[in-house]
Amino acid sequence: MTTQKLEIMKCTHKKQKPESSALEFGKYFTDHMFIMDYSEEKGWYSPRIIPYQPLTLDPAAMVFHYGQTVFEGLKAYRSEDGSVRLFRPEENFKRLNQSSDRLSIPPIDEAQMLAYLKELIRIDKDWIPTMPGTSLYIRPFVIATEPTLGVAPSRNYKFMIILSPVGAYYKEGINPIGIFVEDQYTRAAPGGTGTAKTAGNYCAAYKAQERATANKQAQVLWLDGMEKKYVEEVGSMNVFFKLNGEVHTPGLSGSILEGITRKSVIELLKSWDIPVFERRISIEEIVSASKSGTLEEVFGTGTAAVISPVGELLWKDHKIVVNNNETGALSKRLYTELTGIQTGEQKDPFGWTVRLEDEE
Numbered sequence: 001m002t003t004q005k006l007e008i009m010k011c012t013h014k015k016q017k018p019e020s021s022a023l024e025f026g027k028y029f030t031d032h033m034f035i036m037d038y039s040e041e042k043g044w045y046s047p048r049i050i051p052y053q054p055l056t057l058d059p060a061a062m063v064f065h066y067g068q069t070v071f072e073g074l075k076a077y078r079s080e081d082g083s084v085r086l087f088r089p090e091e092n093f094k095r096l097n098q099s100s101d102r103l104s105i106p107p108i109d110e111a112q113m114l115a116y117l118k119e120l121i122r123i124d125k126d127w128i129p130t131m132p133g134t135s136l137y138i139r140p141f142v143i144a145t146e147p148t149l150g151v152a153p154s155r156n157y158k159f160m161i162i163l164s165p166v167g168a169y170y171k172e173g174i175n176p177i178g179i180f181v182e183d184q185y186t187r188a189a190p191g192g193t194g195t196a197k198t199a200g201n202y203c204a205a206y207k208a209q210e211r212a213t214a215n216k217q218a219q220v221l222w223l224d225g226m227e228k229k230y231v232e233e234v235g236s237m238n239v240f241f242k243l244n245g246e247v248h249t250p251g252l253s254g255s256i257l258e259g260i261t262r263k264s265v266i267e268l269l270k271s272w273d274i275p276v277f278e279r280r281i282s283i284e285e286i287v288s289a290s291k292s293g294t295l296e297e298v299f300g301t302g303t304a305a306v307i308s309p310v311g312e313l314l315w316k317d318h319k320i321v322v323n324n325n326e327t328g329a330l331s332k333r334l335y336t337e338l339t340g341i342q343t344g345e346q347k348d349p350f351g352w353t354v355r356l357e358d359e360e
């Protein structure tokens with residue numbers, strides 16, 4: 001792939017930035033965005049950073065009809081000394097291409113995407129909030145734009161990156177959530193699109209989320225699509241169980257999303273000599289572990305919350321209370337270590353973070 005010149009068009013007047021305390025998730029967007037186009041003849045072309053603005057698309061653009069689209073989510077953190085860090089961004093771009101492959105979308109040069117992202121963040125650097133727990137959420141995504149109603153892969157696409165300053169996920173400190181074990185709807189099935197970050201997986205989950213809310217639980221725990229027997233994920237997080245001093249997480253079955261936080265947690269646990277297993281885990285097993293007193297902690301992992309302790313599980317007429325509905329010591333340790341590495345407050349022995357300044 002040839003390196004193309006990045007065109008930069010800066011905005012003429014800057015938006016007013018929200019107060020750090022007013023930040024939510026994905027509500028505000030920065031002054032600029034990255035965009036590039038794809039056609040069969042040219043490949044990916046015309047990379048540019050432009051003022052943040054609405055798109056003009058043909059109503060027949062294929063993304064509106066058949067959902068040919070993929071996305072990613074990662075964060076940039078600003079540390080006390082002003083330096084800016086990304087957490088394992090190359091993993092996100094690798095996964096974007098894996099998702100694209102599943103949706104028959106052409107791949108993008110991963111190193112080039114990272115270079116474009118760094119340039120965009122440099123331009124909008126003042127938008128990275130500094131209050132503890134806040135960060136700049138990064139949303140790269142691809143949409144199919146060919147204006148044709150034929151059911152076939154689009155011949156045109158747009159790749160974009162937008163940036164959103166986000167508030168602290170835990171405003172009153174890390175706290176356990178309750179989860180509803182979904183026994184009716186499924187998120188993904190073997191051979192389906194569960195391993196891809198694609199729009200359809202998420203809107204198809206709203207009904208289950210409604211059931212969780214109606215049952216006074218914050219999130220959904222998904223079971224496998226074949227037998228509704230094995231644990232898969234929690235909402236848009238991967239899930240871990242601490243059983244009798246060991247940590248267990250569902251293996252990559254082909255229907256769960258391969259989280260970068262999940263991967264990092266596994267690597268951290270191994271470095272701490274804590275036994276960690278990737279395997280099939282039935283919900284029955286969790287119920288009996290709870291009864292026998294060996295279920296010590298449950299937590300979700302994902303970019304948004306990093307570590308999200310689970311205090312309660314509701315499955316049919318079983319109510320499982322985990323660790324007295326308190327955040328467990330291992331959940332806390334993982335949260336402190338990971339967020340410390342991400343923000344630069346702690347050493348990064350794994351080389352996971354990428355500093356923006358390094359190439360300036």
Ligand SMILES: *Cc1c(COP(=O)(O)O)cnc(C)c1O
Pocket residue numbers: 073197233235236237238257258259260261262301302303304
């Ligand atoms: C994004 C996502 C995750 C978590 O992935 P991270 O890379 O850790 O943020 C887990 N499950 C689903 C369904 C997701 O969409």
